[in-house]
Amino acid sequence: MPRFAREYRPLYFLAALGAGGLSVSFFMYLMFLIPHPTSPMPTFSDVVNVYRVEGIGLQVMTTLALIGIVFFAIKHVLVLLANLRAFNRLRREPAYRALRSSNGEVTLMAVPLTLAMTVNVLFILGALGIPGLWSKVEWLFPFSLLAFSAIGALAFFFFGRYLARLISQQGFDNDDTNHFSQILPAFAFTMIAVGFAAPAAMSKITAVSVLGMVGAFIFLAAAAAWILVKLPVSFAAILRNGLAIEGGPTLWMGIPIFTLVGITFVRLASGVSHNLLDTELNPVITFVVLGLLVAAQLVMGLIGWAVMRRQGYFARFVRGTDSSIPSYGLICPGVALSVLSMFFIHWGLVKTDIVTLFSPVHLALHALVLLLQVRTIQTLFQLDRRLMGDPKVSHNEPVAKEEELAAV
Template identity: 45%
Template sequence: MHVDVSRPADRYSPLYFLASLGAGGLSVTFFMYLFFWVDHPAHPVPVFEDVARVFLAGGLPVQGMIVLAYLGITILAFVHYKLLIWNIVQYRRLKGTPKWHELTTTNAETQLLAMPLTLAMAVNVGFVLGLALVPRLWSVVEYLFPLALIAFALVGWIAFRQLGDFLGRVLTRGGVFDVTAHNSFAQLLPTFALAMVAVGFAAPAAMSEVPLTAGVSLIGSTFFGVAAMLYGVVAAITGFNSMLHYGTSRESGPTLLVVIPIMTVLGIMFLRQEHGMSHTFDAEIAGIETLVFLSRLLAVQVVFLLLGLVVLNRQGYWGQYIFGTENSSGAYALVCPGVALSVMLHFWLNAGLVGAGLVTKFSPGFWAISGLAVSIQFVMVWFVWHLNRRHFGHARRAEPVPAE
């Protein structure tokens, strides 16, 4: 008799990179507390010295908020890098196996893009940790920006190489792409990966005082952003067409919500570019323009949130893969939309409503919208814990099966 005591994560899929991605995104959500609630007039983003000054001068609520932010940033960053290392080890072991051959000869090949997507997040999380924890980082930040651009360029090269392998195969050999298995937004994962590279590439544009650095950042982020949008339009249209013909794949249902993080990531990219054009190149951008732009992105997110929830509820996804007896690595795709919606609400409020003068900072209305963003964030923290316990926790003893 043979007894299976393996964990779901032991049946490895590249989609487990999304477990690391979700933890990294949640780490960044706690940085939003510092970014929007801690005064940092001398820097475009809060640095260690800004936080220390506000902590020492603030009352108990302010100090509690900062402590919570630091706990969230550091703990979730640890989980992010721990799962990233585990994924890289498992990814390397997967190469050359029959499962690898299956992945690289079917529609599922684009799952490999979860790796550069998470690597790009790892660079972003590293920068957040540096800002929050390293004293006097800003004195050498202009030397770090070129290194960051090189890092994102390398991640972008990995993403393009993997995407090129996939497109080169399906566009030169007829009949190898299964349209009947294209009935989801799973093919939008490359768009998400390229968009994550783009938003990272745009960071120096918003923060560098060196025009050349900011200019390279603007050009590079535009390239990756446009590439993401072009691929996304094609993948979304063809995927939706397949869903209308064959219905949405049950296990891939969460991919309907991937549009939400893509909108947030591209939105932040555009905001960083706008700040760089305004701060470094003297372009004039009105606050109301930013509000309208962010409102459009938020509207797209809400529409796809409603669509995704309708499909997931009708399919019984929650009872099957989240709270039921079955497990799917694709369930981690549900973390990113919640994280992205929380971050978008922060930007919509602070860069949009406050920037346009419609809401006063730290007013009751301000805290009401901030509270909504924080509530979504904590639901996602619980959700990550829940999924990690199911997929990476103690192995569950399965029913005995006859030995061969």
Template identity: 45%
Template structure:
């Protein structure tokens, strides 16, 4: 999250993203207040990168043990098999974390970035192949055997499959926005188009199925945070589209003007707000926050509240800067700009607070269902 703040607030005229060199240049000419803000942002990037790697190692170890159990075989025969898509999703996130951390903390890395892009695209392609194999196994089995239970699909958890493909797609799109080599840009765009198209098609199908089941049977309350999964999904798809437009501009001389970027960001941000408001209304009606965030019940699914906050903040920064500032609707560093920036910062802070709160509730002791919580109470 702090990385997007750095990208839009730290000047980097010679590179498409913030690098160690641009941060060092700003540090040398800013005052003490500016240096303190830079330290806070860099500390945030480092802390969350380390946290991600620690969680990755722990989860891979646990998943390795889980795959050898009978519960794994049972999971593959249920709607919950979609949770296996979390593996390629997380691996794609890890590549993004490594790339951003290297750019920010390794001096001079950008000087050799063109040599790194092929390796990054290969890594994303391998993760994409894993995602395709996992998806084909899960949903191919469901289509062949007809064991998918539509009545118990009364949530949007199945969108995790689309989320995984979108994460691969947006990572694959990075060279299109950053490279100066036409072949690299072209290959990046082609890979992005494949995985983002897959994400969109899968998301539309699963969104309709989930909405129909919820309208028929009501929301599965414990899976309530899945109502907000369209928010980060839209963030990834929107950023991928912006990166493709940049690649078309720099590599193929198809110039995408600022008003077009305003249209793209406004549409995606509007959809995110719509999903956010609708999800908030439903979650309040079913008492999700009272039960799983502030009450005695604990559920690992509550971590699903964090990613939408990240997604809304990240794409909000794109809407503010690429959409509004670049089109002259808001002047950068004006009072209105800081009001908009503060609103986005509130979303980010709420996400961080929720994460640490859930850490205390869920990692300190095992999760407890509402029924178990009532018996204890």
């Protein structure tokens, strides 16, 4: 029996999350490299125009990007459906009640986190694949707000139940805090915030835009509050006891959070500029904010890489024979850094005329992003072979309880 069915944990939702993120990362090439003068994001008609009037280079790039978008979107949906079926079975088993009474209950936040990614992926597929859909987009934005409101309600339900148990029953295991898995709710909240920020930026109806802003504000505030509560606790435990080896990927959890915060900022600032101030967003502002966030990601990435390399994490759980479901947490940082880098290259460097579009420097920066994407895809396939299928080799029992290490 495949391990996915035999040893299911909610952290398997991260496999679907990673595939959805990769689909979005390929969309970034279309977002920033093909013309879309009549809409804030490329649509079906813009893609058609590439094949009508643009050169062979842009056509090849568009074709490869579309293949990546569709392939990983299909993978995302298939893995998501498999997770939903398995999660429904798990809820009827004693293992679920045990999960609900442990620190591992926080991993249930992977469900709304992944569902929020699904809405983003479907929005991209609709814009690119359905002719004329963008002309009706103002009718779709209210449904987008409703979808993210429902996902946000689910996130608050899981989180509220978890927090209420911790406070009322003193149900938190303080010995199991030497990793950053407990920051997972903040990741889910920022993913929902960036979803609300999309209609805030793109809708021309003030009421819809403002409702999107309010939703983004609420979930950004929830994320910030939880980080302020849990980050010091986990960091102190790591300094006391050292990092739990399977919790290595949690050192990188801030990378996707920074990306989501950066995109949310760009969207909210654009919405405020266009709909409330009737002006254009100054690109110098995005250069500073996105530059700082990318710098923070690079610092966090180097520190995490150094620690995991010293602990032998990659040799053991990526290239070796040991298996650990939280290893899927290695995918989101690669996706997130590539996506925010694309925003920084174009919103921070091209729009400020620091770098010229399609210049050698511009292409070199994209080559670095592409290399990161390729390495991330390679890692995802390696983990899928080991964790989603029937393992060909025996593997040791994990050092820590996997359900309590929500590495994302």
